[in-house]
Structure formats: C-alpha cells, structure tokens
Amino acid sequence: MFTGIVQGIAELYYIEKTKDVRTYIFKMPSSFLEGLKTGYSVANNGCCLTVTKIIDDYVSFDLVTETLLKTNLDILNIGDKVNIERAARFSDEIGGHFVSGHIMATAIITRICNKKNNYTIWLNIDVFEKKKYIFHKGFITIDGISLTVGEVTQKEFCVHLIPETLSRTTLGQKNISHKVNIEFDxxxxxxxxxxxRVLAKS
Structure with missing residues (x-):
C-alpha cells in the first residue's frame, strides 16, 4: 500500500530483456535507499514493483509481460525518469490517499494549460468505460501521484498542479500525447x- 506522495525521482540506467522478463535498473536518490532491501515494494510511476537487487545507488526490478502491457513502463528508455515511493508503514502520515500500486488504466495527455500559478493537464482515459470512476473533486493517482480531479467532460478530465507537485515529480516534464499510468480511488x-450490481438486480 502507498499514499501517492512521491518521495523522489529515479533515472532508468539499464535495461535487460529476456523472453519472459524485462529487468530495469534505476539510479535512486541516496536518501531513498535507507533501509531498502531486496523483496521490498517500490512504486515506479505508481506501479508496485519488487526490489530484486541493490548495488550502491542502483536498484533492480523485474517486469513481466502483464506489467509491460498495462502500464507506461513498457515505453521507458534509458535516461527516462519515474516517480518513486516506498511502501507505506503504519506510522507514516497519509498525506495523499490509500493507493494499491495496481495500475487500472492509462491515459493520454491531450492539453496542457500553463498560466501564472495555474498549471492544468487534461487527459483522455484509454478505456472509456472506466471513466465512470472519475468524479469532480474525487481522488485519482497519475504516475504514482495522489491528485484531485478538476473538471470532468464527456471525453476528458483534468487535474490542477501546484508548483510543489511540478518540482517534485515528473509531471512538469510531460508533453501532449505522453502516456501516464492511472489508478482510480x-x-x-x-x-x-x-x-x-444493485441496480442490475432491481
């Protein structure tokens, strides 16, 4: 379980591809590594992955086909950056909302409105039927970031980003047509x- 409060940004250092598994090695911030061990869970762009190896500042994860098909981790290249978060502990402050780390959809950025103190990203969900889980002022997780939904139209929805979010996450580096991971509340x-289900029975 995670909180959607990004704790750092990691850079993809190495990719190893085999028939069934793809291994990613990320260079992590030193402050993120304290107490981290193999077998622990880390959210990468909101996707829960298991640590398989740690060498100095470099952390390895194995990704199976299902993960690659359902997330934007499949399109990463060496040098790309991802939002990272350690699994929450009972003593942690829940500054965002409860996040499972299971990606439920992806979305494409359709518009970016950058006005003074008002940065808004508009997105189009990949599976329209899942848009029923998106509500005005509801929670949504985008690339591992706990956010509040702004406007919702028939085809799109938006989130408003404060400067702190832009500086501490990768969202400020996204452009139109970029794909992001989505987890619904x-x-x-x-x-x-x-x-x-109740209405279907009545």
Missing part, C-alpha cells in the same frame, strides 16, 4: 461497482 471503485 479504491473506495470510489467499490461504491460505483456495488451500485451498478
């Missing part, structure tokens, strides 16, 4: 699915 998803 778990509580919202449960409520929507439950209501649909």
């Amino acid at each position: 778990l509580n919202t998803q449960v409520i929507v699915d439950t209501v649909e």
Whole structure:
C-alpha cells in the first residue's frame, strides 16, 4: 500500500530483456535507499514493483509481460525518469490517499494549460468505460501521484498542479500525447461497482 506522495525521482540506467522478463535498473536518490532491501515494494510511476537487487545507488526490478502491457513502463528508455515511493508503514502520515500500486488504466495527455500559478493537464482515459470512476473533486493517482480531479467532460478530465507537485515529480516534464499510468480511488471503485450490481438486480 502507498499514499501517492512521491518521495523522489529515479533515472532508468539499464535495461535487460529476456523472453519472459524485462529487468530495469534505476539510479535512486541516496536518501531513498535507507533501509531498502531486496523483496521490498517500490512504486515506479505508481506501479508496485519488487526490489530484486541493490548495488550502491542502483536498484533492480523485474517486469513481466502483464506489467509491460498495462502500464507506461513498457515505453521507458534509458535516461527516462519515474516517480518513486516506498511502501507505506503504519506510522507514516497519509498525506495523499490509500493507493494499491495496481495500475487500472492509462491515459493520454491531450492539453496542457500553463498560466501564472495555474498549471492544468487534461487527459483522455484509454478505456472509456472506466471513466465512470472519475468524479469532480474525487481522488485519482497519475504516475504514482495522489491528485484531485478538476473538471470532468464527456471525453476528458483534468487535474490542477501546484508548483510543489511540478518540482517534485515528473509531471512538469510531460508533453501532449505522453502516456501516464492511472489508478482510480479504491473506495470510489467499490461504491460505483456495488451500485451498478444493485441496480442490475432491481
């Protein structure tokens, strides 16, 4: 479980491809590595991955085909950067919202509105049927970042980003047509699915 509060940015250093598994080695910030061990979970762009090896500042993760198909990790190249977060502990402050690390969809950035003190990203979800989980002022996780949904239109939705978010995450480096990982708020998803089942029976 994670909180959606990004703790750092990691750079992809090396890629090893085999038939069934792709291994990524990221260069991590030194401050992020304290206490990190093999077997621990780290969210990479919001996707929960297991640490397989640690050598100095370099941390390895294995990605299976399902992960590559369902996330934007498949399109990473050496030198690309991802948002990272350690798994939450019971003593941690929950500054965002509960995040599972299971990517449920991807979205494409369609518009970026950059005005003074008002940076807004508009997105189009890849599976339209899943848009039912997106509500005005509801929680959503984009590339591992806990955010609040702004406007919702028939085809798009937007999030408003403060300077702190832009400086501490990779979202400020995104451009139109870039793909991002999406995780819907778990509580919202449960409520929507439950209501649909009840209505279907009535």
